[in-house]
Amino acid sequence: MLNILSILIxxxxxxxxxxxxxxxxxxxxxxxxxxxxxxxxxGFLSSSNTGRNLCLVVLVICIIRLSLGGGIL
Known part of the structure; x- marks a missing residue:
């Protein structure tokens, strides 16, 4: 159940x-x-890691975008 919630998030x-x-x-x-x-x-609390991996990819992409824009743009 937590994995499905993590995927939705x-x-x-x-x-x-x-x-x-x-x-x-x-x-x-x-x-x-x-x-x-x-x-x-x-995703860490879940037994599967699909949702965790999806959220990690989104997190890395957003952090890279923030660093390219200087945190503001």
Missing amino acids: GIIALLLAIPAFLPLLGALNWLIVPIALLGVLL
Whole structure:
């Protein structure tokens, strides 16, 4: 059950991350990173690791995008 919840959180975070790649919307990643972290934590508690891996990928992508934009853009 926790894996399914982690997958759902990962999909929501991924859908929110898509507009955050547009110029001047990069600050949205500050909202996406905690959501993805919640999914990673739920994925660690689960017996499977699919949801955890999805959330980790979204988390890494958002952190890279934040670092490219200087944390603001």
